[in-house]
Structures are given as C-alpha cells and as structure tokens.
Amino acid sequence: MSFKQAEHKLLMIPGPIEVADDVLYANAHPAMAHVSPDFVPVFGKVLTMLKKVLYAPNSQPFVVAGSGTLGWDMVSTNVVQPNDEVLVLQTGYFSDSFAECLETYGAKTTVLKAPVGKRPSLDEVKSALKEKKYRAITITHVDTSTGVLSDVKAVAAAVQEVSPETLVLVDGVCSVASEELRLEEWGVDVVLTGSQKGLGCPPGATIVVAGPRALKAFESRSAPPPTYYLSWHKLLPVMKAYEAGSPAYFGTPPTNLIYALHQSLTTITEGSVSLEERFQKTKEASQKVKNFLTELGVKQLVADDLQQSNGAANGMTAVRYPGGLKAPDVLPKMAQRGIVLGAGLHKECKDEYFRIGHMGVSVVDPSRTDVDQVLKNLKEVLEEAGYKK
Amino acid sequence: MSFKQAEHKLLMIPGPIEVADDVLYANAHPAMAHVSPDFVPVFGKVLTMLKKVLYAPNSQPFVVAGSGTLGWDMVSTNVVQPNDEVLVLQTGYFSDSFAECLETYGAKTTVLKAPVGKRPSLDEVKSALKEKKYRAITITHVDTSTGVLSDVKAVAAAVQEVSPETLVLVDGVCSVASEELRLEEWGVDVVLTGSQKGLGCPPGATIVVAGPRALKAFESRSAPPPTYYLSWHKLLPVMKAYEAGSPAYFGTPPTNLIYALHQSLTTITEGSVSLEERFQKTKEASQKVKNFLTELGVKQLVADDLQQSNGAANGMTAVRYPGGLKAPDVLPKMAQRGIVLGAGLHKECKDEYFRIGHMGVSVVDPSRTDVDQVLKNLKEVLEEAGYKK
Numbered sequence: 001m002s003f004k005q006a007e008h009k010l011l012m013i014p015g016p017i018e019v020a021d022d023v024l025y026a027n028a029h030p031a032m033a034h035v036s037p038d039f040v041p042v043f044g045k046v047l048t049m050l051k052k053v054l055y056a057p058n059s060q061p062f063v064v065a066g067s068g069t070l071g072w073d074m075v076s077t078n079v080v081q082p083n084d085e086v087l088v089l090q091t092g093y094f095s096d097s098f099a100e101c102l103e104t105y106g107a108k109t110t111v112l113k114a115p116v117g118k119r120p121s122l123d124e125v126k127s128a129l130k131e132k133k134y135r136a137i138t139i140t141h142v143d144t145s146t147g148v149l150s151d152v153k154a155v156a157a158a159v160q161e162v163s164p165e166t167l168v169l170v171d172g173v174c175s176v177a178s179e180e181l182r183l184e185e186w187g188v189d190v191v192l193t194g195s196q197k198g199l200g201c202p203p204g205a206t207i208v209v210a211g212p213r214a215l216k217a218f219e220s221r222s223a224p225p226p227t228y229y230l231s232w233h234k235l236l237p238v239m240k241a242y243e244a245g246s247p248a249y250f251g252t253p254p255t256n257l258i259y260a261l262h263q264s265l266t267t268i269t270e271g272s273v274s275l276e277e278r279f280q281k282t283k284e285a286s287q288k289v290k291n292f293l294t295e296l297g298v299k300q301l302v303a304d305d306l307q308q309s310n311g312a313a314n315g316m317t318a319v320r321y322p323g324g325l326k327a328p329d330v331l332p333k334m335a336q337r338g339i340v341l342g343a344g345l346h347k348e349c350k351d352e353y354f355r356i357g358h359m360g361v362s363v364v365d366p367s368r369t370d371v372d373q374v375l376k377n378l379k380e381v382l383e384e385a386g387y388k389k
Numbered sequence: 390m391s392f393k394q395a396e397h398k399l400l401m402i403p404g405p406i407e408v409a410d411d412v413l414y415a416n417a418h419p420a421m422a423h424v425s426p427d428f429v430p431v432f433g434k435v436l437t438m439l440k441k442v443l444y445a446p447n448s449q450p451f452v453v454a455g456s457g458t459l460g461w462d463m464v465s466t467n468v469v470q471p472n473d474e475v476l477v478l479q480t481g482y483f484s485d486s487f488a489e490c491l492e493t494y495g496a497k498t499t500v501l502k503a504p505v506g507k508r509p510s511l512d513e514v515k516s517a518l519k520e521k522k523y524r525a526i527t528i529t530h531v532d533t534s535t536g537v538l539s540d541v542k543a544v545a546a547a548v549q550e551v552s553p554e555t556l557v558l559v560d561g562v563c564s565v566a567s568e569e570l571r572l573e574e575w576g577v578d579v580v581l582t583g584s585q586k587g588l589g590c591p592p593g594a595t596i597v598v599a600g601p602r603a604l605k606a607f608e609s610r611s612a613p614p615p616t617y618y619l620s621w622h623k624l625l626p627v628m629k630a631y632e633a634g635s636p637a638y639f640g641t642p643p644t645n646l647i648y649a650l651h652q653s654l655t656t657i658t659e660g661s662v663s664l665e666e667r668f669q670k671t672k673e674a675s676q677k678v679k680n681f682l683t684e685l686g687v688k689q690l691v692a693d694d695l696q697q698s699n700g701a702a703n704g705m706t707a708v709r710y711p712g713g714l715k716a717p718d719v720l721p722k723m724a725q726r727g728i729v730l731g732a733g734l735h736k737e738c739k740d741e742y743f744r745i746g747h748m749g750v751s752v753v754d755p756s757r758t759d760v761d762q763v764l765k766n767l768k769e770v771l772e773e774a775g776y777k778k
Binding site for chain 2: 194231250340342
C-alpha cells in the first residue's frame, strides 16, 4: 500500500486543508494504548508544542476528541458562568454561532454586529465596554464565513485599557498557525481551535489553550461546569499528567490524531520554516491571491477599506462572483479541474461568493504550487464562463 | 512509505484494539472536504451500516467527533431531562461514571450496585422498577473495568414487563460488534459506543444509535437540550442529510476517521465473516482464554457463578493475579515480549487484576494468531515469576 496524494482533488477550502504525507502517515500509526509508555511522551509533546504555537509558555493546553465547535462548548462551560455578560464581536456566521453556544449555557450575550465584510471598530468596542461590565469578550480571529481578520492585539489592548477584568476569548479555529497570535503577550485569556486548518491535520481534535486568568476564573466558579466530558475538573489532571510524562485516564484521547498532531506540530515548531516565517509565507500567498483578484477586477467579500488596514485574513480569501456569475459557473468547473474551493456560507449572501483556503502545507512547502494552480485554473474558468474585466 | 504493523507491540487491551491495515490506510486518506460529493456517500453509508450492526433499521445513528465518554453526554442531554429519575445498573467503574454524567446534567440517579465481578439480578432490577417510576434505565453492556457482561435482552424484557415506559439506555462502548446486541428486537432505546473497540478503528468518534422512542422522548422535551455541540436539534438534520446523500454542516465531522469507519464497517457488515459469525468467533476466542486460565488455576474477576450463566464478556477477560503476583510481575514482562495488556481499573481492586482484550481483527482474521501469542507468553511469564498451579 502506498499513499495516493496525487489521485485526490486539491483541497483549497478554508479547512479542512491539504495534509502533508508525513502527517497522514502518522494518522495511520498502528494502534497504541492511550496509557502506554510509548504514547505518553507523544501526547505530552503535543501539549508543549501547542504552547509554543500560541506563545503561551504559562498557559494550559487541552486536547480532546471533538471538532473546533466543541471548543466553544469548552469555553462556555468552564470559563464563562450562567448569567455572565459576554460581549461578542460579530464578524460573520461563526461569531454568531459562538454567541448561540454561550447562550445555550446561560450566558447573556451582547452581539456587536458589523455589516458583512466588516468588523466592529475599536471605538465601538471601547464604547460597548464602557456601557456595561462584561465578564468576557469574544473575538473570532478569522471568521471563516467572511474572511474578516480581527485585530486581536488591538482589541485585547483596548480591553486592558477600558475594562481590564474582562476575559478575552479568541476563536482561533481558522487562524492558529496561519495568523500571528500571541496569547500571553497580547493579553488573551483563551484560544480555541481545531486540528484541520492551520495545524495541518485531519479534523477530530478540539484544542483549547487557557491562560492563567482563564484558569483562575475556572477555579473561582460558584458552581461546577455544566458539562461532564469537557469539565476541566476531569481534564486538567489528565493534561497535566501527560505533559509531566505520566498517563492518566478520562475519556480515550484520539491517539492516531495525536500522532498526526505530533508530526505536524514538530514541522511547525522545529521544521526548516520557523513559525514567524510560516506567518510570512501565509501572508505572501494571501497577497498573491488578492493581487490576482484585484488585477482581474474581482472583488472580495471583505470591504475595501478593511482590506487596506490588515482586516482580511491571510489564510483564506472570500471572493465575490464577478460579472453576474454564480456558483455553478465556478465551483463545479474548478472541481472538474481537480481543485476544490469552498461555497459561500454567510446566510445573508451565501450565493454571492466563494472561498479559497491558502494555509498550511499548501503555502509553506516550497515544492508545492497549490496556490498557482488555483489562480491559473480560476482565471481560465472565469474566462470560459464569459467573465471579462 | 509503507505500513509497519509488525514493528509495534501487539495491542491486546480491551480497547483501543488492533486496527486492520486497510482501516489504518483509510485513516490516512488524503484530505477531503466534509461537504464534497466524494465524501457525502461515504459518511451516509457509515450511518446505514451502523444500523445494520445494531439491528436497528428504524433507528437514527449519530456520529460526531468525540470519545465513547461523550456518548454519555449526548444521551444525558438529549434523551434524559433534568430531574428525570434514572435507574443505573452498576457493574463497574463505567456504570458509576455514566451515573455521574447523568447527575451532572440534572438527572436523579439510583444506582443498583453489584459487588465487584457481579451484576444486579433480574429480580433486583424488577423490584427496583416497581418501587419507583423511572424515566430511564442504564445498562453497561460490558463494563470494561470488570469484564462483567450484562444480559441486555433479559433486562429489556423485564423493563417491558414491569415498567414499559422506562427508556432502556445501553452503554455499548465495549460491546458493539463484539457481543450480540439487537436494538429494536430487544426493546432497547439507545446504544452508545466509540470507534476504537469492536468497531476496529482508531479512537475519536462518538457513536449513538437512537430508537424511535428515544427520538420521541427528545421531541417531547420541555426544555432544549443543555448542550450546544451535542444537541440533536443541530445534529439530526445533518445526519439525515448525509444519509439521504446531501451534505450539511454543523461542526466538521472527523473525515479521515469516517473513511476508517467506512472500511471497518464494510468488513463487519459485508465481509467474508458475517456479523453473527463475528459474535461466534469472539465467543470462541473468549472461551479459549477463559479455559486456558481455568486450566492454569487462574481466577477471573467475574464471579464463578456469573461466568456459568453467560455473565462474562466475550470481548475481554479480567484476570486476577495468581499466587501473590502483582502487576510488575506480569504487565512489563508481557510488554518486553511485545504484547500490551491492560492494568486493573476498578478503584476497589485495581491492583488485584489485569485485563486482556480479545475482539475485532485479533479474533476474526484467521491469519492472525494474536490470542495464541498472548496465552503462550502469559503462561511463560507466570511461570518465570514463580507461579505454579
């Protein structure tokens, strides 16, 4: 048996993304006991490497079987308490869903809404923080539905200035390892993500990194977390044990995926391309995609002025169909050429745009020409569909 | 790159278990979009095949990223409501934990406790059901901590006789595809399991199959489920869509693991060994292990009289250390010989026994001699440690 990477369609959606061969191979690791002396240091090192990726040496990583979505549940049940006031910065579908998750567990959310393709301004954020005492603020670093990039550093600084007790909770599902995100230095309290985007693995792991203030918030809860599987009372001792080199049991960890994460995180933190260079290469790929679109006269979903102020994601681009074209003119045609792009997702305008992912191995591995292939074929497909600038 | 099955230690714990090469290979599938036309029928067929494994053509399967443990949460939040009375049949550590999970979400549990290595008798179950009106009863089909096999068919029949409105919730984590379990015919309402035991895959999928009465119980809830990620309001449309051949989105499914499940379930439901033959082969392997122990004068954790009445699991055996031996005399010595067995787990006696898993490919694939290797080496290890019958 051999791997058949070449035979599949090139996956260029904003997650799941292309997975490197060595990571796929690790995902096919022979079955291992979750408490075996061979597996324990692998899991332990995954936790340590996650802290490096988030620049969070004093924080606590959690890895459990689940999806990125389950990270919202973990934060909403452990860090936030029922009746807590939470300010949600809305930049698309996923910010709204995070709010819905928080509400499910009893938090009171105030959604600071931005028009599609925009983000709340810093002044709006500050005003909102002055109006009411918020226990926490949520930021969707990259909202996968719109491609809007939030300025986590600036928002966290604004929180520190206006309402320093407010916890800063970042949804990094579509940003971690693609966009710079410095948990401790920037004053972020929690970052949650999944395995299948910038971390370059198959989907199936919920990853949360909690800073010291988030852990304190958990410890000072007035009632136990309203969750069994996700309770940090259960998970903290397990994560600490693995990181310290001993096994512990609560729910079977996704062992094969942890081997995959180990491989991918080793590349990310110790490979020939440094983490900073990875961010840079992602930016360059993004610039190439966005310049190409501009030259073709094709608009993005992210508003023009926001694009000018670093408000468009580097790991993905949301593209408006140009010249009256629609999804059937583009997506199936690209698929026929062996390239999978993503459909629109935002309920207000999902038929008006499509999405290109450009992160991970597709932009970091110099032997791959994934982005060039996308652009070359997209140009041809648009032309075949009758589009002219 | 090639698979290196031979180089790893033989994994003979009661889950995770040995994974067949073709399943590992499927787990290394190139990255696929969770909504792609190539992936949709794969996920759909996984759902259909799960219904076959549980003899549940009219039931609803759910597959989400998670562990077996998360199945407790799914049932406790969707089928059971806060303040519901639930009768828990306790046969080990995992039954107790299921009760703890139910309590976390507000259910009132009554634990019908059995001594270690025993199970509540049918008379005890009936008496308990007569004493109080229970919304649900939980049965741990095989409690992995003790190896006790519950008689699901008989308990479900007793429920039908004494308290027919009571929902029958079965934890099948260590039984599905190893022990016969006929959801609809036996009057079971929910079976939950994970991917890493009888289903022969790596860990990482929470699998729940809900019968019509459980779905009705969900529909008639007085309040929404106290969960976001696991809410059937979110998951039902997604599962129905995939089974009907269309994509839908709520949380990214663990795509690679679903390819692995597809491969393994195809073998289980359409392979040369039928499902019924699989149960039979698992029984034969179990008998071989248990006869071997008896001949050596080594006791099991399951009480002798329960063993006589089909009360010991077929997919695993919990073995008491004989002749004053302890874990260090056996487990590391077996590991040195390339065989991984499981330590004890029940808090009352975890140092007094160890566990052997014998399910899945290890007992079904005629080209494998896994069980024989375990027994041969175990005999030698016991002798080297000074044990004599």
